[in-house]
Amino acid sequence: xxxxxxxxxxxxxxxxxxxxxxxxxxxxxxxxxxxxxxxxxxxxxxxxxxxxxxxxxxxxxxxxxxxxxxxxxxxxxxxxxxxxxxxxxxxxxxxxxxxxxxxxxxxxxxxxxxxxxxxxxxxxxxxxxxxxxxxxxxxxxxxxxxxxxxxxxxxxxxxxxxxxxxxxxxxxxxxxxxxxxxxxxxxxxxxxxxxxxxxxxxxxxxxxxxxxxx
Amino acid sequence: xxxxxxxxxxxxxxxxxxxxxxxxxxxxxxxxxxxxxxxxxxxxxxxxxxxxxxxxxxxxxxxxxxxxxxxxxxxxxxxxxxxxxxxxxxxxxxxxxxxxxxxxxxxxxxxxxxxxxxxxxxxxxxxxxxxxxxxxxxxxxxxxxxxxxxxxxxxxxxxxxxxxxxxxxxxxxxxxxxxxxxxxxxxxxxxxxxxxxxxxxxxxxxxxxxxxxx
DNA sequence: ACAAAAACTAACCAATTGGTCTACTTTTTA
DNA sequence: TAAAAAGTAGACCAATTGGTTAGTTTTTGT
Numbered sequence: 243x244x245x246x247x248x249x250x251x252x253x254x255x256x257x258x259x260x261x262x263x264x265x266x267x268x269x270x271x272x273x274x275x276x277x278x279x280x281x282x283x284x285x286x287x288x289x290x291x292x293x294x295x296x297x298x299x300x301x302x303x304x305x306x307x308x309x310x311x312x313x314x315x316x317x318x319x320x321x322x323x324x325x326x327x328x329x330x331x332x333x334x335x336x337x338x339x340x341x342x343x344x345x346x347x348x349x350x351x352x353x354x355x356x357x358x359x360x361x362x363x364x365x366x367x368x369x370x371x372x373x374x375x376x377x378x379x380x381x382x383x384x385x386x387x388x389x390x391x392x393x394x395x396x397x398x399x400x401x402x403x404x405x406x407x408x409x410x411x412x413x414x415x416x417x418x419x420x421x422x423x424x425x426x427x428x429x430x431x432x433x434x435x436x437x438x439x440x441x442x443x444x445x446x447x448x449x450x451x452x453x454x455x456x
Numbered sequence: 457x458x459x460x461x462x463x464x465x466x467x468x469x470x471x472x473x474x475x476x477x478x479x480x481x482x483x484x485x486x487x488x489x490x491x492x493x494x495x496x497x498x499x500x501x502x503x504x505x506x507x508x509x510x511x512x513x514x515x516x517x518x519x520x521x522x523x524x525x526x527x528x529x530x531x532x533x534x535x536x537x538x539x540x541x542x543x544x545x546x547x548x549x550x551x552x553x554x555x556x557x558x559x560x561x562x563x564x565x566x567x568x569x570x571x572x573x574x575x576x577x578x579x580x581x582x583x584x585x586x587x588x589x590x591x592x593x594x595x596x597x598x599x600x601x602x603x604x605x606x607x608x609x610x611x612x613x614x615x616x617x618x619x620x621x622x623x624x625x626x627x628x629x630x631x632x633x634x635x636x637x638x639x640x641x642x643x644x645x646x647x648x649x650x651x652x653x654x655x656x657x658x659x660x661x662x663x664x665x666x667x668x669x670x
Numbered sequence: 671a672c673a674a675a676a677a678c679t680a681a682c683c684a685a686t687t688g689g690t691c692t693a694c695t696t697t698t699t700a
Numbered sequence: 701t702a703a704a705a706a707g708t709a710g711a712c713c714a715a716t717t718g719g720t721t722a723g724t725t726t727t728t729g730t
Contacts, residue, residue, distance in 0.1 A: 253676090253677075253726095253727085254676075254677075257677090270572070270573075271573055271574060272489065272573060273487040273488070273489060273490060273569070273573065274487070274490065275486065275487055275489040275490030276487060276488065276489030276490070276573075278716080278717065278718085279717080279718065279719085280716090280717085280718095288678095289678080289679055289680085290679095290718095290719095291678075291679055291680080291719095291720095292677080292678060292679070294718085294719070294720090295676095295677070295678070295679090296677095298719090299718075299719075300717095300718065300719090351572050354568070354572055354627070354628075355487070355569060355572055355573075357627070357628050357630055357631045358484070358565050358568055358569055358627050358628070358630075359484075359485060359486060359487060359490075359569075359630075360485060360630045361630045361631065361634065369634050372634075372635070373634070373635055376635055393658075395651050395654065395655070396647060396648075396651055398635070398636075399647075399648050399651040399652070400651075400655070402621070402624055402625075402628075402632070402648075403621050403651075403652065403655060405624070405628075406620045406621045406623070406624030406628070407616070407617050407620045407621055409620070410616055410619070410620030411616075413568070413571070413572050414568075414571050414572070414616075414619075414620070416571055416572075416574045416575045417571045417575065418616070420575065420583050420586075420587070421586070421587055421590055421612070422612075433610060433613075434610075434613050434616075437609050437610055437613040437614075437617075438613070438617065440609065440659065441609070441614070441617060441655075441656065441659030441660070442655065442659060443659075444607075444658055444659045444661070445654065445655035445656060445657075445658045445659040446655070447658070467697085467706085467707075468706075468707080471707085492686080492687065492688080493687080493688065493689085494686090494687085494688095502708090502709095503708070503709050503710085504688090504689095504709090505689090505690090505708075505709055505710080506707075506708060506709070508688085508689070508690090509706090509707065509708075509709095510707095512689095513688080513689080514687095514688065514689090
């Protein structure tokens with residue numbers, strides 16, 4: 243059995259992915275400036291020059307980390323239309339975002355720091371794409387409002403509300419851990435998700451889908 | 457009229473406060489590591505050594521910035537008891553936090569970055585104080601739940617919900633600005649506050665106080 | 671087996687950083 | 701009014717940083 247396709251820079255692909263993981267974690271814990279290439283190299287058990295062999299500059303490495311983050315952030319809400327059920331769609335979106343917070347906390351943190359610091363390192367195209375996405379989702383929310391399917395409110399603020407309350411569980415995990423004295427378990431996340439779904443859906447005057455009632 | 461008390465190192469007090477302001481802003485925009493003493497000195501129109509004259513080390517300066525932040529974060533919710541009206545108390549708390557986001561965005565950002573990065577630079581006593589505060593507030597919320605004044609839910613998650621959704625307007629202001637194409641005005645903040653109050657209070661099964669209906 | 675391509679790495683470098691030292695000026699105090 | 705204290709600031713330093721160079725080792729296709 244040959245393994246041609248596998249062998250083409252297979253090792254390179256693996257190393258790159260190891261470096262990207264180490265970098266993601268390091269950037270989340272220390273910020274862009276607070277992370278040195280040496281730290282990433284150490285975390286990946288590689289010499290510094292090897293990291294620079296795969297990623298020409300620190301900025302380039304950071305950019306790729308950021309890109310890999312944004313790839314993970316697709317959700318079922320992307321395809322929701324005005325014909326879909328608001329309660330189900332919003333509940334699923336909240337649950338999706340909470341799942342991302344649980345499984346990819348470092349991604350959320352790196353993104354958060356980037357935005358807090360002004361998003362200077364985000365490519366303009368990424369910002370524009372996001373703007374388009376938001377416009378589309380707001381259109382759906384407005385259609386629901388017009389059809390009296392959800393309460394009247396500024397849809398923009400509803401989106402911010404969902405983003406902030408779900409991402410909080412990733413970004414502020416250290417504070418949450420400190421307050422409870424232990425890490426959030428999977429069960430805790432389920433309870434938190436159901437609480438959020440209930441709070442937000444009731445806030446919009448919607449019934450909570452059965453699957454989100456604990 | 458003499459001015460004895462005023463003259464004692466008056467200039468020092470002023471300089472220190474100017475440096476602290478410049479440092480707050482710089483830390484918010486660039487993170488701890490991303491901020492150099494030189495940057496702060498430039499922003500304060502002082503030579504670098506002058507900054508180090510007032511603050512022995514960068515860490516010491518950062519600590520003082522952090523302390524000044526936490527001082528600003530008192531709110532009427534601190535004194536709320538089980539006898540108070542949940543709807544009014546929670547609505548006021550949300551409005552207080554939104555007002556802090558509006559008037560002290562840099563403080564919120566520096567604090568957020570600190571927590572996201574693990575809170576390594578926060579003194580243990582600060583964390584303990586916060587833990588005690590949270591315990592006290594949770595006790596009040598539990599009393600409200602027991603008295604059927606608000607819906608049954610995990611009070612901890614309600615607190616996180618309020619923190620995250622209000623602080624979002626400070627921390628993620630660059631994203632919000634990008635999406636709307638302009639800064640949030642005071643009127644926008646009022647609308648956002650009222651929207652949040654409505655969402656969260658309805659979520660808890662409470663009536664929105666008249667003053668928060670736009 | 672072997673040449674080319676890919677992967678790796680030690681040694682090195684210029685720039686920036688936090689911080690010190692020293693000397694000077696201004697302000698306060700007795 | 702003179703000494704002491706507070707404030708200002710240039711020159712300097714060791715450590716760390718991102719990045720380069722130049723050469724070696726390993727992998728690969730033929």
